[in-house]
Amino acid sequence: MLRMILLLSFLAVLAVGVLAVMGALRAFTGSAAEKDPDPMPAPFRRISYIVLVVLMFGVTTGWLGAS
Numbered sequence: 001m002l003r004m005i006l007l008l009s010f011l012a013v014l015a016v017g018v019l020a021v022m023g024a025l026r027a028f029t030g031s032a033a034e035k036d037p038d039p040m041p042a043p044f045r046r047i048s049y050i051v052l053v054v055l056m057f058g059v060t061t062g063w064l065g066a067s
Contacts, residue, residue: 058064
């Protein structure tokens with residue numbers, strides 16, 4: 001079991017490292033023009049933030065989740 005946890009943590013560290021290198025390369029190559037300017041409309045983004053806050057409040061107070 002410990003070997004599996006160590007293997008999964010190693011893979012997670014490796015994935016984070018690869019993503020960091022890819023982000024640095026993207027920043028150096030200047031591919032900012034290729035990104036979408038706004039992938040999600042503002043009203044949907046606002047609603048999702050409100051739902052997220054309500055969900056977090058419900059889980060921390062015990063209204064939602066396991067009893």
